[in-house]
Amino acid sequence: MQLxxxxxxxxxxxxxxxxxxxxxxxxxxxxxxLGQTLLARQADIIAVNRQEVAEQAAQGLSDxxxxxxxxxxxxxxxxxxxxxxxxxxxxxxxxxxSSWQQPNGLEVRRVRVPLGVIGVIYEARxxxxxxxxxxxxKAGNAVLLRGSRAAARTNAYLVNIISEVxxxxxxxxxxxxxxxxxxRQSVLEMARARGLLxxxxxxxxxxxxxxxxxTATVPxxxxxxxxxxxxxxxxxxxxxAISIALNGKCSRPAVCNAVxxxxxxxxWAKQHFDRLAAELQAAGVGLRLCQxxxxxxxxxxxxxxxxxxxxxxxxxxxxxxxxxVDEAIEHIRRYGTQHSEAIVSLDEASVTRFFxxxxxxxxxxxxxxxxxxxxxxxxxxxxxxxxxKLHARGPMGVEGLTTYKYLVSGSGQIR
Amino acid sequence: MQLxxxxxxxxxxxxxxxxxxxxxxxxxxxxxxLGQTLLARQADIIAVNRQEVAEQAAQGLSDxxxxxxxxxxxxxxxxxxxxxxxxxxxxxxxxxxSSWQQPNGLEVRRVRVPLGVIGVIYEARxxxxxxxxxxxxKAGNAVLLRGSRAAARTNAYLVNIISEVxxxxxxxxxxxxxxxxxxRQSVLEMARARGLLxxxxxxxxxxxxxxxxxTATVPxxxxxxxxxxxxxxxxxxxxxAISIALNGKCSRPAVCNAVxxxxxxxxWAKQHFDRLAAELQAAGVGLRLCQxxxxxxxxxxxxxxxxxxxxxxxxxxxxxxxxxVDEAIEHIRRYGTQHSEAIVSLDEASVTRFFxxxxxxxxxxxxxxxxxxxxxxxxxxxxxxxxxKLHARGPMGVEGLTTYKYLVSGSGQIR
Numbered sequence: 001m002q003l004x005x006x007x008x009x010x011x012x013x014x015x016x017x018x019x020x021x022x023x024x025x026x027x028x029x030x031x032x033x034l035g036q037t038l039l040a041r042q043a044d045i046i047a048v049n050r051q052e053v054a055e056q057a058a059q060g061l062s063d064x065x066x067x068x069x070x071x072x073x074x075x076x077x078x079x080x081x082x083x084x085x086x087x088x089x090x091x092x093x094x095x096x097x098s099s100w101q102q103p104n105g106l107e108v109r110r111v112r113v114p115l116g117v118i119g120v121i122y123e124a125r126x127x128x129x130x131x132x133x134x135x136x137x138k139a140g141n142a143v144l145l146r147g148s149r150a151a152a153r154t155n156a157y158l159v160n161i162i163s164e165v166x167x168x169x170x171x172x173x174x175x176x177x178x179x180x181x182x183x184r185q186s187v188l189e190m191a192r193a194r195g196l197l198x199x200x201x202x203x204x205x206x207x208x209x210x211x212x213x214x215t216a217t218v219p220x221x222x223x224x225x226x227x228x229x230x231x232x233x234x235x236x237x238x239x240x241a242i243s244i245a246l247n248g249k250c251s252r253p254a255v256c257n258a259v260x261x262x263x264x265x266x267x268w269a270k271q272h273f274d275r276l277a278a279e280l281q282a283a284g285v286g287l288r289l290c291q292x293x294x295x296x297x298x299x300x301x302x303x304x305x306x307x308x309x310x311x312x313x314x315x316x317x318x319x320x321x322x323x324x325v326d327e328a329i330e331h332i333r334r335y336g337t338q339h340s341e342a343i344v345s346l347d348e349a350s351v352t353r354f355f356x357x358x359x360x361x362x363x364x365x366x367x368x369x370x371x372x373x374x375x376x377x378x379x380x381x382x383x384x385x386x387x388x389k390l391h392a393r394g395p396m397g398v399e400g401l402t403t404y405k406y407l408v409s410g411s412g413q414i415r
Numbered sequence: 416m417q418l419x420x421x422x423x424x425x426x427x428x429x430x431x432x433x434x435x436x437x438x439x440x441x442x443x444x445x446x447x448x449l450g451q452t453l454l455a456r457q458a459d460i461i462a463v464n465r466q467e468v469a470e471q472a473a474q475g476l477s478d479x480x481x482x483x484x485x486x487x488x489x490x491x492x493x494x495x496x497x498x499x500x501x502x503x504x505x506x507x508x509x510x511x512x513s514s515w516q517q518p519n520g521l522e523v524r525r526v527r528v529p530l531g532v533i534g535v536i537y538e539a540r541x542x543x544x545x546x547x548x549x550x551x552x553k554a555g556n557a558v559l560l561r562g563s564r565a566a567a568r569t570n571a572y573l574v575n576i577i578s579e580v581x582x583x584x585x586x587x588x589x590x591x592x593x594x595x596x597x598x599r600q601s602v603l604e605m606a607r608a609r610g611l612l613x614x615x616x617x618x619x620x621x622x623x624x625x626x627x628x629x630t631a632t633v634p635x636x637x638x639x640x641x642x643x644x645x646x647x648x649x650x651x652x653x654x655x656a657i658s659i660a661l662n663g664k665c666s667r668p669a670v671c672n673a674v675x676x677x678x679x680x681x682x683w684a685k686q687h688f689d690r691l692a693a694e695l696q697a698a699g700v701g702l703r704l705c706q707x708x709x710x711x712x713x714x715x716x717x718x719x720x721x722x723x724x725x726x727x728x729x730x731x732x733x734x735x736x737x738x739x740v741d742e743a744i745e746h747i748r749r750y751g752t753q754h755s756e757a758i759v760s761l762d763e764a765s766v767t768r769f770f771x772x773x774x775x776x777x778x779x780x781x782x783x784x785x786x787x788x789x790x791x792x793x794x795x796x797x798x799x800x801x802x803x804k805l806h807a808r809g810p811m812g813v814e815g816l817t818t819y820k821y822l823v824s825g826s827g828q829i830r
Contacts, residue, residue, distance in 0.1 A: 219805040240827040247829035367825030378517050389818040390634040391806040403804040410782030412655040414662035
C-alpha cells in the first residue's frame with residue numbers, strides 16, 4: 001500500500017527525534033558505514049541502474065537525461081567519496097554560536113540544532129539521493145526525497161541501502177524516505193506539509209521552482225537559476241579576461257554558475273572584442289551581440305531584448321558593450337538573478353563599486369563565476385546554491401540545514 | 416490618487432539603493448534626527464492621535480484597542496528612546512562575518528548586507544510604525560508598512576515625520592511608506608509581491624499569520640503565536656517555582672511569551688499544588704485542571720482537550736500533572752508552538768534532558784518565559800519574535816533584517 005506524503009512526513013518527524021538525540025560519533029559512524037556500503041554494493045547498484053537506463057531508453061528518454069541517470073563505477077566512487085567527506089567534516093550540532101550574561105545574571109547561549117525534517121525535490125540524477133541524505137543526516141535532520149519517476153528504481157535501491165545502514169546503527173529507517181507517490185500531486189503535497197516539513201528545497205528547472213514557491217506553505221529554499229554576468233572593465237588585462245570568459249561559458253555550460261552574458265567596457269571592446277569573439281567562436285560558442293558589437297562583426301547575430309534575460313545553459317552567450325561600470329551594474333540589477341557576477345579589472349575604484357552595488361550571492365573579482373560551488377569555495381558539500389536572501393545565500397552546506405535555539409539559565413529571575 | 420502596493424514596493428526598491436550606499440554615520444545621524452523630531456513634534460502627534468482616538472471611540476472600537484491606539488507623552492518618549500537606542504547600537508552592515516583563503520589563492524569574504532525591502536503587516540499600535548521603520552533603516556532596508564485602518568491617521572502622520580527626516584538627511588522618502596490601500600486585498604498583494612519585497616513580517620493574530628503564509632510567494636517571517644509552558648520538576652523549590660509561574664502568567668497575560676500551561680511533576684504537585692493554585696487564584700487567574708488535579712480542588716474547572724492548545728492571552732491557565740520530565744517534554748512536543756518553554760528544577764539531568772529535547776526558540780531554566788524579548792535577552796530592539804526555524808529564530812533584531820554575500824578576489828583563477 002502506498003503511503004501518503006503526509007504519512008511519510010509524519011513518520012520522518014517522529015524518526016527525527018532519535019537522530020537529534022544521537023551523538024556526533026554516531027552520525028560520523030553512520031556516514032562512514034554508508035560510504036563503505038555504497039562501494040561494497042557497487043555491482044548491485046550498477047545492475048539495478050543498468051536495467052532502469054535500458055527501460056528508460058526504450059521509452060525514449062533523451063540522451064542527455066539518460067547520461068544523468070546512468071551510474072558507473074566512477075560515479076559511485078565519487079558518491080562514496082562525497083559521503084566520506086561529509087562524514088569527516090566537523091560536526092556543527094550543539095555548538096555554542098554565541099553566549100553572554102545579562103546584568104540580572106541570566107546566562108544566555110545560542111546553540112546550533114537541526115531544522116527537523118527537510119524535503120528535497122529533484123530531477124533525474126540519482127547521486128542527489130545519496131548527497132542530500134548524507135548532508136541532512138550530518139545536520140541531524142530527517143529527509144523526504146522526491147526524485148524523478150525516470151530514476152525511481154535506482155533511487156529506491158539507494159534508499160534501501162541507506163535504510164540498512166541506519167538500522168545497523170540503531171536508527172529508524174524512516175529518517176530517509178523516498179516519496180512513494182510519484183505523481184505531480186506529491187510535489188504540491190510536500191509544499192503544503194506545514195507543521196511536518198521544516199523546509200523544502202526544490203532543485204530543478206525554473207518551472208518546478210515556480211510551482212513550489214506559488215503553492216508552498218512550508219518555507220522554501222530556492223536554488224539554482226543563474227543568469228550570471230561577466231563584466232570586463234576598461235583596465236582588464238586581455239589574456240585574463242578572455243580566459244575567465246572562456247572558462248565561465250565553456251567549462252560546463254549547463255550549470256547555473258556558467259556565464260550567460262558578457263558586458264564589455266567600450267574602451268576594452270575597442271581593442272579586444274575581435275579577439276574575444278574569435279576565441280569564443282573557436283570554442284564553439286554562438287554569440288548574440290548588442291547593436292554596436294553586431295555592426296563590428298560581419299555575419300553575426302543581433303541580440304533580441306529577451307537575450308538579456310536568457311539562461312541559455314548551452315554554448316551561447318550574449319555580449320553587450322557598456323559605457324561604464326555603472327551601466328554594467330545597472331544592467332545586472334535589471335536582468336541578473338542574484339546568483340554569481342564577476343568583474344575583471346585592475347581599477348580598484350571599479351571593483352569596490354561593483355562589490356558594493358551588485359546584489360548577488362557571490363561576486364568575483366578577477367576569477368571565474370564557476371567557483372560558485374560549496375567545494376570550490378571551501379564550504380564543503382552543498383545541498384544547493386541558494387538564490388534567495390533569507391536563511392542561507394549562495395552555496396549552502398550543513399550549516400544551512402540547521403537552526404539555533406536560545407538556552408537561558410537563571411536562578412529564579414522574573415520580569 | 417492611490418498608489419498600488421506594487422507601485423509603492425517598486426518605489427521602495429529603487430529608493431533602497433540610495434540607503435545601501437549610505438554610510439553608518441549617515442544612518443546613525445538619520446535615526447538621531449528621527450528620535451529628536453518625534454519629541455519636538457510630540458504635541459502635534461498627540462493632537463492628531465487624540466482626534467483619531469475620539470473618532471474610533473465614536474465608531475465603537477473596544478477599550479482595549481483604544482488603549483493600544485492611544486499615544487501619550489510617555490509613549491512618545493518611549494518611542495523616541497527606542498529609536499535613540501537603535502541609533503546608538505553598533506552598525507552591522509559591511510561587517511566581515513568570516514573570511515578565508517582557498518588553496519588556489521582565492522580570497523573569500525562573507526560580508527553582511529541589507530535584505531532590500533521589508534514588508535511589515537501589523538495591528539493597531541502606532542509605535543510599531545516607528546520601531547519597524549527605525550530597525551529597517553538601521554539595517555539598510557526600505558520598508559513598506561501596512562498598519563490597521565483604525566490607526567491610519569496617526570500612522571500617516573508618523574510616516575510624514577519620518578519622510579521629512581529622510582529628506583533632511585538627503586535620502587528618498589520612499590524608503591518608508593505606509594501602504595495607501597488599506598483594504599484586505601492589500602495584505603494579499605504584499606504577500607505576493609515577489610521580486611519586489613524580500614521578506615514580509617506579519618505581526619498580529621493567528622488568523623492574519625495564516626492568511627499570509629497561505630498566500631505568500633514572498634518569504635515570510637512568522638512571529639508571535641506562543642503557547643508557552645512552564646514545567647515544574649520534582650526537585651523545584653516551591654518559592655521559586657510559584658514566583659516564576661505567577662510572573663509567567665500574570666505580569667502581562669496578553670503577550671506571546673506569557674505562560675499558558677503549567678506542567679507539574681506529580682511529586683511536586685503532591686506537596687505544593689494547593690499553594691500554587693491558591694496563589695494563582697488570589698492573583699485572579701482562572702484554572703483549567705487535568706482530571707487528577709481537578710479532583711484535588713473542590714469546585715474547580717476540568718480542562719477540555721482543547722485547553723492544551725489554547726493561547727488564552729488572558730488570566731487563565733491550564734495545569735496538568737505529569738509523571739516525569741519526559742512526559743512533560745512529550746506534552747510540549749505535541750501542543751507547543753516552539754516559542755518559549757521553561758523548566759524549574761534543581762536536577763541537572765532533568766534540565767539537560769529538557770534543553771536537549773524541547774524544540775523551541777527560547778528555553779529557560781529557573782527563569783520566566785517572559786524574558787523572550789529582544790531587550791530582555793540583550794539582543795536590542797526587535798522586529799518580532801520569530802517562531803519559525805528558517806533565517807531567524809526567537810527575538811529578531813537588526814541582524815535578522817540582513818543577509819550576506821560572498822566577495823571573492825582572485826588573480827585570474829579559472830576552474
